[in-house]
Amino acid sequence: MAAESVDGGFAMTGPLAWLLKWARKNSLWPMPLGLSCCAIEMMATLGPRFDLSRFGMEVARFSPRQSDVMIVAGTVTWKMASVVRRIYDQMPNPKYVVSMGVCASSGGIYQNYAVLQGVDRIIPVDVYTMGCPPRPDTLINALLLVQKKIDEGTTHAHGNPQPAVVGLEAAT
Amino acid sequence: MVLVKDRKLSFGERCYVKSIVAGLLYTFSNLFKRKVTRCYPEQKLAPGPSFHGVPVLVKDADGHPKCVACGLCEYVCPSRAIRIVATETERPIERMPKTFEINMLRCIECGYCEEACPEEAIVMSQQYELVASSRGEMRWDLNRLLTAEAALGPRLGYIRKTFHRFQADPRAEGTARAVPGKGGTGAGKPGASQASALARYRDGY
Numbered sequence: 620m621a622a623e624s625v626d627g628g629f630a631m632t633g634p635l636a637w638l639l640k641w642a643r644k645n646s647l648w649p650m651p652l653g654l655s656c657c658a659i660e661m662m663a664t665l666g667p668r669f670d671l672s673r674f675g676m677e678v679a680r681f682s683p684r685q686s687d688v689m690i691v692a693g694t695v696t697w698k699m700a701s702v703v704r705r706i707y708d709q710m711p712n713p714k715y716v717v718s719m720g721v722c723a724s725s726g727g728i729y730q731n732y733a734v735l736q737g738v739d740r741i742i743p744v745d746v747y748t749m750g751c752p753p754r755p756d757t758l759i760n761a762l763l764l765v766q767k768k769i770d771e772g773t774t775h776a777h778g779n780p781q782p783a784v785v786g787l788e789a790a791t
Numbered sequence: 792m793v794l795v796k797d798r799k800l801s802f803g804e805r806c807y808v809k810s811i812v813a814g815l816l817y818t819f820s821n822l823f824k825r826k827v828t829r830c831y832p833e834q835k836l837a838p839g840p841s842f843h844g845v846p847v848l849v850k851d852a853d854g855h856p857k858c859v860a861c862g863l864c865e866y867v868c869p870s871r872a873i874r875i876v877a878t879e880t881e882r883p884i885e886r887m888p889k890t891f892e893i894n895m896l897r898c899i900e901c902g903y904c905e906e907a908c909p910e911e912a913i914v915m916s917q918q919y920e921l922v923a924s925s926r927g928e929m930r931w932d933l934n935r936l937l938t939a940e941a942a943l944g945p946r947l948g949y950i951r952k953t954f955h956r957f958q959a960d961p962r963a964e965g966t967a968r969a970v971p972g973k974g975g976t977g978a979g980k981p982g983a984s985q986a987s988a989l990a991r992y993r994d995g996y
């Protein structure tokens with residue numbers, strides 16, 4: 620099975636690519652980008668009740684250079700947008716993005732001049748989650764979907780173009 | 792002003808051995824305590840009737856939406872997540888939605904739509920774990936929103952109790968609910984605070 624790896628320049632196939640994928644899938648280190656209230660649920664997810672370490676994701680440190688999946692948890696204001704983008708740029712490839720909560724996903728309740736209407740305006744988002752805030756279960760579900768997408772090779776990091784964003788202007 | 796003087800630490804305190812051992816003992820003692828972790832994908836939460844999942848539309852026995860496309864939910868929705876296009880129908884309710892769309896990436900599960908709806912046509916479901924790879928997938932249309940009434944039974948019972956509790960004439964003896972915490976359960980005269988709340992409610996508060 621010739622599965623191409625995502626490393627620039629190297630086309631890895633066979634067992635090596637499988638191993639790489641397996642390793643990446645099971646050691647997703649999150650970059651917890653807590654911007655507002657959703658961050659509380661993200662912290663709950665890391666705690667013993669939900670225990671993200673069961674999936675190899677407990678290493679939530681605020682160091683973009685050592686992380687794989689960025690969890691945008693909260694309202695992305697225009698003022699914060701450039702910072703979010705810079706943190707995303709600092710993360711090493713391959714990198715994945717989970718947009719946690721309706722604020723990050725679409726602007727949510729804040730349809731106003733100060734809030735970015737969806738973080739997918741500035742960075743490619745792999746998984747969107749519902750909820751204000753999403754339950755820790757929902758966040759775990761989102762991270763499991765990231766794992767599944769890594770398995771299938773359908774993340775943006777695999778070179779898939781970002782899907783046409785559904786109605787940025789028309790977004791209800 | 793209070794002057795705080797550093798206490799001189801003893802040798803044992805300075806090399807932290809005591810604190811490290813105490814910390815490790817605490818960690819290890821947790822190994823033998825009750826486990827609190829709920830392993831999510833296998834053990835799911837069982838929400839009660841008061842749970843707010845995403846809102847869905849109620850389907851009547853004939854498979855039609857109960858909704859009469861009055862637009863109240865669209866109007867009250869704080870995040871403008873609902874879009875309705877109304878049309879006419881031969882059924883006695885005369886109006887029904889042609890398209891009904893809720894953007895689950897806008898909805899904050901506040902339940903205002905459910906509270907505003909005069910027909911009990913939109914209620915909060917127990918779905919709380921929706922994730923998607925694109926924004927389009929999270930815009931639910933009429934077909935996806937329609938849910939059989941039987942599946943929403945507990946929630947419908949709950950909102951009948953909660954939102955329509957003032958419908959019975961509160962002045963009639965025995966119909967008013969007892970005020971919680973005022974002693975005694977069951978039927979009784981409404982307490983003062985409840986009576987004024989009822990008055991405000993009747994006056995269109």
Ligand code: SF4
Nearest residue numbers: 656657693720722751
């Ligand atoms: S989605 Fe809700 S909980 Fe999350 S950041 Fe926005 S307002 Fe806060």
Ligand code: SF4
Nearest residue numbers: 868898899901902904
């Ligand atoms: S629950 Fe609240 S945000 Fe969601 S559709 Fe109903 S009114 Fe709108």
Ligand code: SF4
Nearest residue numbers: 858859861862864908
């Ligand atoms: S408030 Fe109820 S009846 Fe009116 S449009 Fe909304 S769902 Fe339909």
